[in-house]
Amino acid sequence: MMATPAPAQVNKVGLTKLDYKGAPSTLCQGCGHNSIASQIIAACYEMDVVPEKVMKFSGIGCSSKSPTYFLNRSFGFNSLHGRMAPLATGAVFADLSVRALGVSGDGDTASIGMGGFKHAMRRNVPMVYIVENNGVYGLTKGQFSATAEEGLQLKHQGVNQYMPVDICMEALAAQATFVARSFAGDPKQVKELIKIAFAHNGIAVLDIISPCVTFNNQENAFHSYAWGKDHEAPLHEIAFVPKLAEIQLEGEFEEGTVREVTMHDGSTVILKKLERDYDPTDRARAFQVLEEAQKNNWLVTGLIYINPQKPTLTDMHNLPETPLNRLTEADLRPRPETIAQINAMMF
Amino acid sequence: MPHKVINDFSITIGTINGSGSQTANVTLLRALFKMGIPVSGKNLFPSNIQGLPTWYTIRVSKDGFIARRDEHEIVVAMNPNTFTHDLAEVLPGGAFFYADDIKLPIGRTDIAVYPMPVKTLARAADVTPNLRDYIANMVYVGVLAQILGIEPDKIEQALSFHFKGKEAPIRSNMSVIQAAFDWAAQNLTKADPYQVEPMDATAGYIMTDGNTAAALGSIYGGVQFAAWYPITPASSLAEALNVYLPKLRKTADGKQTYAVLQAEDELAAIGMAVGAGWAGLRAMTSTSGPGISLMTEYAGLAYFAEVPVVVWDVQRVGPSTGLPTRTAQGDLTQIYFLGHGDTNQVMLLPGTVQECFEFGWKAFDLAEHLQTPVFVLSDLDLGMNQWMSKPFEYPDTPMDRGKVLWEEDLEKLNGLWARYKDVDGDGISYRTLPGNRHPAAAYFTRGTGHDENARYSEEADNWEQNLLRLKKKYETARGLVPRPVLDAVEGAQIGIIAFGSSTPAVEEARVLLRQEGGPKSDFLRLRALPCTPEVRQFVESHERVYVVESNRDGQLHQILTVALPDQATKLRSACHTDGLPLTARWVKDAILAQEVK
Ligand SMILES: Cc1ncc(C[n+]2csc(CCOP(=O)(O)OP(=O)(O)O)c2C)c(N)n1
Ligand code: SF4
Numbered sequence: 001m002m003a004t005p006a007p008a009q010v011n012k013v014g015l016t017k018l019d020y021k022g023a024p025s026t027l028c029q030g031c032g033h034n035s036i037a038s039q040i041i042a043a044c045y046e047m048d049v050v051p052e053k054v055m056k057f058s059g060i061g062c063s064s065k066s067p068t069y070f071l072n073r074s075f076g077f078n079s080l081h082g083r084m085a086p087l088a089t090g091a092v093f094a095d096l097s098v099r100a101l102g103v104s105g106d107g108d109t110a111s112i113g114m115g116g117f118k119h120a121m122r123r124n125v126p127m128v129y130i131v132e133n134n135g136v137y138g139l140t141k142g143q144f145s146a147t148a149e150e151g152l153q154l155k156h157q158g159v160n161q162y163m164p165v166d167i168c169m170e171a172l173a174a175q176a177t178f179v180a181r182s183f184a185g186d187p188k189q190v191k192e193l194i195k196i197a198f199a200h201n202g203i204a205v206l207d208i209i210s211p212c213v214t215f216n217n218q219e220n221a222f223h224s225y226a227w228g229k230d231h232e233a234p235l236h237e238i239a240f241v242p243k244l245a246e247i248q249l250e251g252e253f254e255e256g257t258v259r260e261v262t263m264h265d266g267s268t269v270i271l272k273k274l275e276r277d278y279d280p281t282d283r284a285r286a287f288q289v290l291e292e293a294q295k296n297n298w299l300v301t302g303l304i305y306i307n308p309q310k311p312t313l314t315d316m317h318n319l320p321e322t323p324l325n326r327l328t329e330a331d332l333r334p335r336p337e338t339i340a341q342i343n344a345m346m347f
Numbered sequence: 348m349p350h351k352v353i354n355d356f357s358i359t360i361g362t363i364n365g366s367g368s369q370t371a372n373v374t375l376l377r378a379l380f381k382m383g384i385p386v387s388g389k390n391l392f393p394s395n396i397q398g399l400p401t402w403y404t405i406r407v408s409k410d411g412f413i414a415r416r417d418e419h420e421i422v423v424a425m426n427p428n429t430f431t432h433d434l435a436e437v438l439p440g441g442a443f444f445y446a447d448d449i450k451l452p453i454g455r456t457d458i459a460v461y462p463m464p465v466k467t468l469a470r471a472a473d474v475t476p477n478l479r480d481y482i483a484n485m486v487y488v489g490v491l492a493q494i495l496g497i498e499p500d501k502i503e504q505a506l507s508f509h510f511k512g513k514e515a516p517i518r519s520n521m522s523v524i525q526a527a528f529d530w531a532a533q534n535l536t537k538a539d540p541y542q543v544e545p546m547d548a549t550a551g552y553i554m555t556d557g558n559t560a561a562a563l564g565s566i567y568g569g570v571q572f573a574a575w576y577p578i579t580p581a582s583s584l585a586e587a588l589n590v591y592l593p594k595l596r597k598t599a600d601g602k603q604t605y606a607v608l609q610a611e612d613e614l615a616a617i618g619m620a621v622g623a624g625w626a627g628l629r630a631m632t633s634t635s636g637p638g639i640s641l642m643t644e645y646a647g648l649a650y651f652a653e654v655p656v657v658v659w660d661v662q663r664v665g666p667s668t669g670l671p672t673r674t675a676q677g678d679l680t681q682i683y684f685l686g687h688g689d690t691n692q693v694m695l696l697p698g699t700v701q702e703c704f705e706f707g708w709k710a711f712d713l714a715e716h717l718q719t720p721v722f723v724l725s726d727l728d729l730g731m732n733q734w735m736s737k738p739f740e741y742p743d744t745p746m747d748r749g750k751v752l753w754e755e756d757l758e759k760l761n762g763l764w765a766r767y768k769d770v771d772g773d774g775i776s777y778r779t780l781p782g783n784r785h786p787a788a789a790y791f792t793r794g795t796g797h798d799e800n801a802r803y804s805e806e807a808d809n810w811e812q813n814l815l816r817l818k819k820k821y822e823t824a825r826g827l828v829p830r831p832v833l834d835a836v837e838g839a840q841i842g843i844i845a846f847g848s849s850t851p852a853v854e855e856a857r858v859l860l861r862q863e864g865g866p867k868s869d870f871l872r873l874r875a876l877p878c879t880p881e882v883r884q885f886v887e888s889h890e891r892v893y894v895v896e897s898n899r900d901g902q903l904h905q906i907l908t909v910a911l912p913d914q915a916t917k918l919r920s921a922c923h924t925d926g927l928p929l930t931a932r933w934v935k936d937a938i939l940a941q942e943v944k
């Protein structure tokens with residue numbers, strides 16, 4: 001006799017956590033991107049999101065592959081390297097009740113896709129924009145990305161001589177209405193920030209430090225798990241992930257404290273979690289916090305900035321109640337009698 | 348005066364870019380059109396905002412020929428920098444009008460010369476001083492009207508249209524025109540044979556440009572999303588969308604059934620359009636050659652991932668930035684294969700302004716039916732110049748939204764469907780759109796290898812089967828694109844194939860060939876690629892077929908050679924590009940030169 005399985009737990013929309021799963025991941029074991037995918041699943045389940053009411057977007061990269069690994073029942077489009085932002089910008093007009101969720105990489109966003117990224121900010125495209133930031137090009141096997149810190153040494157690349165791009169700073173400068181940073185090894189915070197991002201009406205940028213176990217694993221690497229350890233200081237920062245296991249912070253990571261995290265290769269990252277009384281609606285303060293973090297060589301984590309007041313891109317277009325993609329010929333083709341009027345308007 | 352030449356000559360006006368002469372030139376063109384005389388206008392302008400020379404040629408043709416001519420019976424010189432050049436251009440027996448403040452030697456006795464007191468009359472005009480230079484152009488309108496016989500009330504109609512009925516500018520411009528007209532009547536004696544007389548050959552026609560027509564056609568095609576990045580000569584297409592969409596496409600409660608976005612570049616413009624097309628909107632972008640280059644990667648993705656999107660290429664002269672304000676038909680081969688790997692794109696080739704409208708709506712039906720990008724190739728000549736045109740015709744077929752499954756369709760299928768399965772044997776599979784609430788609706792779109800269920804796949808077989816299905820789909824497209832237009836005559840000795848804005852030159856060249864004892868010709872005007880069977884039939888049924896086009900390498904000739912390899916030796920290329928629309932004379936000479944070979 002077979003035992004009757006215990007009824008799976010369901011959320012308010014009657015779905016189990018399995019309903020939010022994707023295909024099995026083909027990323028390296030221990031890749032920070034996998035931790036983030038798990039938290040997207042958890043957040044959507046807990047938020048009672050209807051998967052059919054989400055569309056997933058990405059560019060190209062290991063990070064951009066991850067939309068396959070969550071929300072199987074959501075539409076998805078894995079597009080071109082660096083071109084996720086415009087794709088999502090066009091798609092959000094089709095049905096305003098469908099939430100857009102984008103996953104990009106630091107190469108995808110801060111190098112080849114920087115233009116599109118910044119313009120998505122200034123247009124306030126209603127979408128969650130996650131950057132899985134590992135400081136390298138994972139998929140092309142370990143070249144420097146634009147977020148790699150100056151002085152970083154990589155196996156076949158030598159020493160990076162250039163200053164890094166701070167994705168949160170760029171987002172803020174480009175008028176993003178939601179800017180947050182987290183660390184893949186802090187699942188609780190990642191999940192919470194995903195939830196707030198989903199609730200935000202406008203562009204929500206989540207720069208998630210997501211260690212690449214395979215390529216960016218030098219002791220001194222900013223985006224490595226080891227770097228954190230040596231850089232304990234009072235902001236909300238990032239850690240490294242040991243090979244073959246996703247790095248997780250142990251115990252509670254309290255607001256306002258600093259954590260040093262050991263990465264897969266033994267290197268460390270320092271995370272500083274924003275203070276509990278930090279006011280994320282103050283844009284000047286947000287710049288200041290990012291600037292201070294840069295000076296102290298730590299990565300501040302938490303909700304850095306939010307402005308829920310600004311109209312979104314689609315708000316600006318005075319669209320009808322019915323989704324545009326459900327309008328029919330009767331709605332879309334001007335009536336026959338108008339053609340004479342149009343001809344009369346020509347000379 | 349020995350003889351009169353009525354309604355059969357060209358007027359070329361040399362001015363300085365940015366001096367406001369376009370209003371004067373278009374006013375003349377429109378007034379002649381309102382007199383019932385077939386006209387065409389070609390604006391030859393520099394890539395600059397102010398200061399460089401610009402020319403405008405108006406051709407009046409009682410026989411209805413509207414191709415560019417490079418003979419100038421009448422020349423108006425308003426620009427001191429080109430005065431000498433312009434003077435030399437006047438055909439013997441022609442007429443030369445010039446602003447009399449230009450003190451340069453004339454020295455020609457084989458033409459009629461008319462000085463015009465432009466500054467004096469402009470100074471006397473009742474306008475603010477800052478408008479004087481602008482209004483000075485109206486002096487040549489008035490003088491030409493008097494000497495050539497253009498009716499002032501028709502000029503007033505043209506001005507009224509230009510200024511959208513606004514009294515003040517109409518009045519001030521008209522007063523200068525009238526003053527110049529009166530001055531010419533009192534001070535000039537007609538010394539040339541050229542004259543216009545009212546006809547009845549433009550009744551039932553409208554006058555507009557191809558970009559406006561394309562925008563309106565797109566609107567009647569139900570465009571819901573357009574993204575664009577400014578570029579000459581395509582910008583006015585998107586700008587026309589912004590003008591006419593609010594008039595034509597608001598719901599009863601004032602909501603917009605569309606969105607137009609000016610993107611940050613063409614990479615983004617097509618990306619946005621692909622996103623919108625994927626999500627089920629009728630989506631388009633409009634650009635020119637440099638933009639097409641940037642759109643290439645997305646065009647390949649849209650082809651491979653099977654996303655409907657319409658791309659207008661208003662061609663200009665390349666390679667590179669080239670001659671941005673001159674015309675060419677040089678993007679044919681680029682777009683035919685646009686994208687890396689094995690790609691075939693569907694292309695529409697409008698040949699008239701009316702067809703810009705028609706293909707504007709048809710392109711959406713084709714794109715959604717075929718789930719693929721559809722490129723519409725216009726050019727600067729067609730897109731930006733004013734053309735007399737048959738009126739726009741209301742679409743004669745209902746919208747074709749293609750194979751889309753909604754909730755109830757999936758219900759009937761018990762949720763069993765596969766995004767890339769060829770169910771109907773035409774290579775076109777079914778798709779679903781975001782927002783579809785059926786639990787089996789979603790699928791994952793990617794530019795990487797995939798199986799019928801849209802799952803990632805590196806399987807050799809999946810890859811090949813999918814590409815072969817795309818090829819089959821392209822064959823389906825061949826059966827759906829607009830057929831060519833054939834003009835056959837009794838006893839034709841040669842065939843001619845041309846497309847787009849080269850058409851008027853070819854049509855006139857066929858008459859010239861006959862007048863000069865050349866061969867009788869049949870004409871096939873190609874309206875789309877891939878080639879439909881009529882093209883093969885046409886080539887098969889002629890001994891020699893000339894492929895006439897405005898580019899250096901004979902791009903259509905190349906495409907036809909590959910498409911009809913067994914007929915290749917019959918195909919002869921007649922191609923030419925210097926930035927200007929082809930003339931009938933050039934086409935005739937190019938054919939005759941190869942006929943004697
Ligand atoms: C136009 C183009 N150029 C280059 C590539 C090769 N490429 C693929 S992924 C990638 C970098 C990905 O880096 P990132 O976005 O940081 O993602 P990660 O793999 O690190 O998660 C590059 C350069 C490409 N796919 N397309
Ligand atoms: S290479 Fe790096 S980024 Fe890519 S899957 Fe492996 S660990 Fe992740």
Ligand SMILES: [Mg+2]
Pocket residue numbers: 061105106107132133134135136137138145
């Ligand atoms: Mg990366």
